[in-house]
Amino acid sequence: MKPPLLMRALLLVVAGEAEAECVAGDLEEEFGQSSRSRCWYISQVTRSLLPLLLLRVRSGELSRILLGAVLGAALPLLLLDRLWCLIYSQIPLKDGVDRAPGFLAVNILAVTVCACISGFERRSLRQGASSAMLAMAAVGVALWACNGSAPAPYAVLVLLFAPAGSLLGSALRRFT
Amino acid sequence: MLLTLRRDFLYYVETVAKGEFLGEFEHIVLLAVWRLSDTAYGMSVRREIADRTGRDVSIGAVYATLERLAAKGLVTSALSDPTPERGGRAKRSFRVTGAGVDAVNRTRQGLANMLEGLEFPAAGASR
Numbered sequence: 001m002k003p004p005l006l007m008r009a010l011l012l013v014v015a016g017e018a019e020a021e022c023v024a025g026d027l028e029e030e031f032g033q034s035s036r037s038r039c040w041y042i043s044q045v046t047r048s049l050l051p052l053l054l055l056r057v058r059s060g061e062l063s064r065i066l067l068g069a070v071l072g073a074a075l076p077l078l079l080l081d082r083l084w085c086l087i088y089s090q091i092p093l094k095d096g097v098d099r100a101p102g103f104l105a106v107n108i109l110a111v112t113v114c115a116c117i118s119g120f121e122r123r124s125l126r127q128g129a130s131s132a133m134l135a136m137a138a139v140g141v142a143l144w145a146c147n148g149s150a151p152a153p154y155a156v157l158v159l160l161f162a163p164a165g166s167l168l169g170s171a172l173r174r175f176t
Numbered sequence: 177m178l179l180t181l182r183r184d185f186l187y188y189v190e191t192v193a194k195g196e197f198l199g200e201f202e203h204i205v206l207l208a209v210w211r212l213s214d215t216a217y218g219m220s221v222r223r224e225i226a227d228r229t230g231r232d233v234s235i236g237a238v239y240a241t242l243e244r245l246a247a248k249g250l251v252t253s254a255l256s257d258p259t260p261e262r263g264g265r266a267k268r269s270f271r272v273t274g275a276g277v278d279a280v281n282r283t284r285q286g287l288a289n290m291l292e293g294l295e296f297p298a299a300g301a302s303r
Contacts, residue, residue: 015236019243023235025258025265026219032261048236055240 003031004038007045013133015052017126023048065127069134072118073111073162074142080107081142104154111139111158112165119169128170132163198250198283204229205241206280209251210272217269218242242270250276 011027012020031041084103115135122128139162143155198206208224209216222238225231245251256267272280 019239021265022218022268023239025262025267026217026222026235028263028265029259029261029267030219044235047234048239051234051236051240055243059243 003028003041007042011045012126013130014049015056019052019055065131065134068118068131069138072115072166073135074138076111076114077139077142077158078145080110108157108161112161115162115165116169119166120173122170128167132166135166136163198279202241202245203283205238206245206250206272206276209270217267249273250279
C-alpha cells in the first residue's frame with residue numbers, strides 16, 4: 001500500500017526540500033515496515049505541517065520564496081495595471097474604450113517572464129513548486145487589489161501563467 | 177537598576193542566546209538522541225520518546241527540534257545513502273556533541289537543585 005499522494009505532495013510543498021526529503025523518507029519507512037494505517041500517515045503529516053512551516057520561516061527560506069513570488073508576479077501585475085489606468089485616464093472619450101487585447105497579452109507575457117526569472121532563482125523543482133503556488137496566490141491578491149476590472153479570461157490566464165512561468169524558470173535552472 | 181538590567185542582558189547574551197539552556201522538549205529529544213547513539217534519526221527518536229514517555233509526538237515536531245538543537249551546536253547530523261524502503265530518500269542521522277552533553281548536564285543539575293528538599297506526596301494522594 002502506498003502512502004496518500006496528496007499528503008506527500010503537501011509535505012513537499014510545506015517543508016523545505018531538505019526537511020521534506022528526510023521527513024518523507026522516515027514516514028515512508030515506518031509506513032512500509034510497521035504496516036501503519038493511512039490515517040496514521042495523514043495524522044503525522046497534518047500534525048507536522050505547522051512545526052515544519054515555522055522551521056522554514058525561521059530559516060528564512062519561506063520569506064525568500066514569498067519575496068520572489070511578490071517581485072516576480074504580483075508587483076509587475078500591479079505596476080502594469082497602474083500603467084493601464086494612467087493611459088486610460090488620458091483618453092478623453094472613455095465610453096466604449098475597453099482594455100486592448102494586445103495590452104493584456106503583453107501584460108500576461110510580462111508577468112510570466114518575471115515569474116520565470118523569479119522561479120529561476122529556486123534551487124530545485126520542489127522549491128519551484130512552492131514558488132509557483134505562492135506566485136498564484138500573489139497574483140490572486142494583485143488581481144483583487146487592481147482598481148480596474150480585469151476581464152475573466154485575462155484573470156484566469158494570469159493565474160495560470162504566473163505559476164507556470166515560475167515552474168518553467170526552476171525547470172530551466174535544473175536542466176541548463 | 178540600570179546595572180541590574182545590563183547584568184541581566186549580558187547574562188542573556190552569554191548564556192541564553194548561546195542556547196545553553198534547554199526547553200523541556202529539547203531536553204527530551206537530546207536525551208533520546210543520546211540514548212540511541214548511532215541509530216538516532218527522526219523516526220527512531222520519535223519512537224524512543226513515545227516508548228519512554230508515552231507522548232505521541234509528530235515527526236515534524238521532532239525534526240524542528242533537532243534542527244534547533246543543531247543550530248545551537250548541540251547535535252550534528254549526517255546524511256546516509258538513499259535506500260529503497262525509504263522511497264529512494266536519504267536518512268539523516270543525528271549525534272550528540274560535547275556541547276550537547278554539557279547542556280544536558282547543566283539542565284539535569286538545575287533540575288536537581290530545584291527538586292532538592294521538596295517532598296512529593298504519593299501518587300494519587302494530591303487529589
